[in-house]
Amino acid sequence: LEEMMAERAIGVDHSTVHRWVIKLVPLFEKTFRKHKRPVGKSWRMDETYIKVKGSWKYLYRAVDKAGNTIDFLFRAKRDKAAARR
Template structure:
């Protein structure tokens, strides 16, 4: 996949570094708990002088392009989802982390919101099906928060969800998400947005 991203339409032309180096740094930054200075040092150990501010620019500017190009390579998810939210601290502010996991335990999307209401639920439930790798939704399992049923009905009225789609409000199917209390998604979400850790 990385080679195809590098070769497709020369996404990194006019850059001072090879596409493979840019992809490597962006990937390591987003996947692991590394700062920009950590990556600068790691590149230096490999004989490459890259300033941490350059890596910062790659993450800010190139990451959205990489994400857009890599969408078509994502594995298709099944039609049964679990949606949950957590209240977490991000850059000294409390936010709700909405996340979606399929019945196999694969996390496939997340979103941050300042509020926990029907508008936030609607925004998240609208965002998830738009991804090309997502199949038609069959069942969405959520907790008993009333905001989900309001958002669900609005999406059905707007024909953004099919009539066959079912909303199940029960805490038990979401146990697969609850087990991830301090899990990988929350960590990766922090690394993605906590830019001041340079």
């Protein structure tokens, strides 16, 4: 983001961007959760691993009956318990 702003002749320091993230992410999450569809009682969790920039990462997805993604978790280390939470 700092580089994108610099391309447009706007000087922004990385610490400013970090403060924006800390301030705005909770607001985004609150808004997104309002529009999130309700989840039924039946869902399952998919686990897979993928290579990202040369290292293997774990991707967990919670999927409902219709195959729609409910939520996901992306981790460097395998953690099935955290994914279920």
